[in-house]
Amino acid sequence: MSAALVVLSGGQDSTTCLAWAKKRFAVVDAITFDYGQRHRVELACAVEVARRAGVRQHRTITVDSLKQLGGNTLTGDTGAALGASGAGGLPNTFVPGRNLLFMTLAAAWAWQLGTRDLVTGVCQTDYSGYPDCRADTMVALQQALRLGLEAEVVIHTPLMHLSKADSVRLAQAEGGLELLAWTHTCYAGQVPPCGACPACLLRAKGFAEAGVADPLLVRLAG
């Protein structure tokens, strides 16, 4: 039976990937990482999205190790504004190695489940300055995971080369719009979303360009 494991953050992109996976695999599991993110609402969204999507198993794994290694903005160790410029010219929301770590942990769980296919919502089109979300990084990591786990590992990145508008269209095509009503995007952690932070603006632009009403806003307005 074909199975996939989706890395689910509770945001728009990974939820779109979950809808994509549900259409293609008989069994879908989901894994979420609690790395001390400032906005805990994301984790609750992941639980709700996974439940509504009918995944087989959903696990939230606590990853304290990144926090132990030092301060960064998303984990709330500094008071800096999200999105400001940080070390090496990268945004201060860059947590070095975060996505490499998450994919490795996802692969470790998939190995135990006997699941070959991993799905992640990383995207280099709306490139946010995170080198660990790029296609070449994912290809290299896939190779490292195959060798290191001595197993077939396939990393699917359905959004890698899509614009935000195309991503909205994909969610629509996969029947995933309803799920997007339960996602969280806002960098300010607000529900309803603030509508003014870079993440809210990017999301709004995508829905506007796709000509689709954001189901989250529709639900909250309802």
Next chain:
Amino acid sequence: MSAALVVLSGGQDSTTCLAWAKKRFAVVDAITFDYGQRHRVELACAVEVARRAGVRQHRTITVDSLKQLGGNTLTGDTGAALGASGAGGLPNTFVPGRNLLFMTLAAAWAWQLGTRDLVTGVCQTDYSGYPDCRADTMVALQQALRLGLEAEVVIHTPLMHLSKADSVRLAQAEGGLELLAWTHTCYAGQVPPCGACPACLLRAKGFAEAGVADPLLVRLAG
């Protein structure tokens, strides 16, 4: 100033690598992972070895995520004997993705330190069935880390192609024998070591073939 970060378990191999690094880099830091290993004495050995070697910084990072993902023998979740055969024909001491995870976390800290060079004691000569310790895995992971961190990353594996006897000779050549007196190897977790488990036997064989008295046994007998 040249600097290196050594992944230090508190065992013979990583301690030999620490001695190797001390000879080659002006500054050496060390990182140890507490992943819930059954024998906590290893962690104390890592602290002692790091102190005696005079590293600049030594951090022990707690990694709970592997334990959350499921049972395996080294983390004590099962009652099985260490070294018995487990899933996929691999030893039941195989923790899927463990070394990939540790190297990724080490690279994340090195990135913050501005350190390019990582040193690990993995070895495929005395091949224990761990695919994430092989040379090709390390090369692939190095590439994934370079791309994912957008930084130079060099993974040094001084023991990769050495026998246990050659590893002892290397420790001797690097002036690291004294440090080996403070390491832990025994799978049974005993101090003095049990002398009968596969890990003790492998260590004894290496010292015997190199014609060197094990400094740990000398110290404990003293």
